[in-house]
Amino acid sequence: MGEKKVIDARDTYCPGPLMELITYMKQASVGDTLELLSTDEGSAADVPEWIHKVGHEVVSNEKVEGVWHIQVRKAK
Amino acid sequence: MKILVVGGGTGGTILANNLARRLSGEIRARKVRITLLTASDRHMYQPGLLYVAFGQMATDQLYRDQASLLESSIDFHVDPVEQFHLDKNQVTTKNGKVHEYDMLVIATGSRIVPEQIPGLTEGAETFYTEATAVKMFKCLREFQGGKVAVVVGVPHKCPIAPVELIFLLHDYFKARGIRDKVTIKYHYPIGRIHTIENVAKWAKPEFERMGIEYETLFNVKEVDVKNKVVKSEEGTETGYDLLIAIPPHRGMEVIEENNLGQGGWIPTDRYKLTMKDHDNVYVLGDTTNLPVSKTGSAAHFEAEVIAENIASIVKIGAPVRDYDGKVYCFIEAGHDRATYAMFNYLNPPDLKPASKPMHWFKVAYNQMYWTSVRGLL
Numbered sequence: 001m002g003e004k005k006v007i008d009a010r011d012t013y014c015p016g017p018l019m020e021l022i023t024y025m026k027q028a029s030v031g032d033t034l035e036l037l038s039t040d041e042g043s044a045a046d047v048p049e050w051i052h053k054v055g056h057e058v059v060s061n062e063k064v065e066g067v068w069h070i071q072v073r074k075a076k
Numbered sequence: 077m078k079i080l081v082v083g084g085g086t087g088g089t090i091l092a093n094n095l096a097r098r099l100s101g102e103i104r105a106r107k108v109r110i111t112l113l114t115a116s117d118r119h120m121y122q123p124g125l126l127y128v129a130f131g132q133m134a135t136d137q138l139y140r141d142q143a144s145l146l147e148s149s150i151d152f153h154v155d156p157v158e159q160f161h162l163d164k165n166q167v168t169t170k171n172g173k174v175h176e177y178d179m180l181v182i183a184t185g186s187r188i189v190p191e192q193i194p195g196l197t198e199g200a201e202t203f204y205t206e207a208t209a210v211k212m213f214k215c216l217r218e219f220q221g222g223k224v225a226v227v228v229g230v231p232h233k234c235p236i237a238p239v240e241l242i243f244l245l246h247d248y249f250k251a252r253g254i255r256d257k258v259t260i261k262y263h264y265p266i267g268r269i270h271t272i273e274n275v276a277k278w279a280k281p282e283f284e285r286m287g288i289e290y291e292t293l294f295n296v297k298e299v300d301v302k303n304k305v306v307k308s309e310e311g312t313e314t315g316y317d318l319l320i321a322i323p324p325h326r327g328m329e330v331i332e333e334n335n336l337g338q339g340g341w342i343p344t345d346r347y348k349l350t351m352k353d354h355d356n357v358y359v360l361g362d363t364t365n366l367p368v369s370k371t372g373s374a375a376h377f378e379a380e381v382i383a384e385n386i387a388s389i390v391k392i393g394a395p396v397r398d399y400d401g402k403v404y405c406f407i408e409a410g411h412d413r414a415t416y417a418m419f420n421y422l423n424p425p426d427l428k429p430a431s432k433p434m435h436w437f438k439v440a441y442n443q444m445y446w447t448s449v450r451g452l453l
């Protein structure tokens with residue numbers, strides 16, 4: 001089990017939450033959990049779609065006080 | 077008070093000049109000293125590389141002597157930093173010189189790392205350095221038709237470049253009378269054709285008008301140079317005759333080697349622009365880890381905030397304003413038209429239809445840049 005890193009992509013339009021997540025996923029080690037914070041409605045659907053397509057894992061996906069907290073695990 | 081600026085690119089130069097003007101009295105009275113350390117005696121206007129790749133700008137037009145851009149009161153050395161000793165408020169340079177500071181500004185930019193994707197260096201053309209932009213131009217000139225594939229590495233500086241590249245390719249092949257012999261396929265890492273939703277909405281009908289094919293959720297995994305196929309992390313592949321890549325980037329090696337930030341991206345407070353846990357260290361431009369576009373424009377607005385804050389710390393002992401995430405980007409849209417995207421942390425850009433006057437403004441800005449880095453604009 002690796003470390004957990006929080007990526008604060010709230011209130012940002014460019015590069016945007018998924019692009020930020022892709023950057024950090026590249027730097028992470030297999031087994032690491034990353035938590036993405038996003039205020040972009042699209043992220044709730046976009047991020048899981050990408051994670052599934054590439055073969056990583058969505059640990060949780062919830063909205064707390066207007067902020068999406070999406071936890072993902074690097075699987076390969 | 078010793079203020080040390082490391083990096084003499086867009087951000088570092090604007091900051092040092094702006095600060096030198098704000099603190100001219102204090103510098104004359106020898107209460108303040110501004111030192112700028114950088115890695116090159118020449119300053120490159122990087123956006124010009126895209127024009128070089130299309131034969132629209134000569135390579136010598138990209139450069140000015142760095143010294144000629146700086147206020148004379150700035151103590152300037154071409155001597156890159158090799159070690160940062162943040163605990164001692166010191167840096168050591170390549171020439172072995174130790175510089176002490178009270179306040180440090182890091183603006184070392186970013187670098188391309190195509191080697192992180194197998195086959196990309198050998199298989200793809202790019203325009204992110206002078207040599208590769210010239211090579212890409214020669215390659216475009218020789219191209220007589222076939223499949224052009226454009227792929228985009230993550231992260232990358234100048235997020236508008238992939239879209240501008242498509243407009244320029246379309247216009248270039250049209251001007252040569254071979255557009256009907258060329259297919260252009262655009263691949264983008266996330267689920268729409270641009271990361272900024274309003275840019276994606278604006279560009280989609282333009283792509284359709286130009287007959288551009290596109291595939292989204294495409295992150296380059298490797299290039300099979302022999303068979304001319306580019307493969308994605310998502311499991312798809314595209315064959316090509318000419319592959320053009322926006323390469324992935326990292327921060328500078330010196331940042332990674334000194335453990336200032338993973339990937340060379342320094343943890344930075346998004347409003348104060350100070351380095352995490354180091355209140356006397358400011359960070360700006362590409363090397364921040366901020367969720368802000370890696371653009372000269374962001375570096376410019378950040379530099380203005382930092383200059384104002386350092387000057388007011390010197391004068392009244394406290395900073396006066398926060399960075400609001402402001403970025404302003406021109407978007408070249410082909411046919412001698414352009415538009416722009418202006419946004420900050422809270423307000424997304426509202427794109428206007430592309431127009432000719434905006435294009436001529438961008439052409440003028442290509443020259444005005446030199447006035448801008450001098451801090452006069």
Ligand SMILES: Cc1cc2nc3c(=O)[nH]c(=O)nc-3n(C[C@H](O)[C@H](O)[C@H](O)COP(=O)(O)OP(=O)(O)OC[C@H]3O[C@@H](n4cnc5c(N)ncnc54)[C@H](O)[C@@H]3O)c2cc1C
Nearest residue numbers: 083084085086087114115122123157185361362371372373
């Ligand atoms: C093809 C292309 C097109 C672009 N188009 C646009 C555009 O249209 N609009 C826009 O806003 N931006 C554009 N950009 C992006 C823009 O050029 C960069 O984002 C901007 O230059 C970043 O500024 P910076 O000060 O962070 O880094 P840089 O300008 O890259 O400067 C970094 C400086 O640090 C110095 N340095 C490096 N290592 C050391 C060291 N160890 N010690 C001391 N100094 C060091 C370097 O010599 C350099 O002077 C484009 C970039 C490219 C490549």
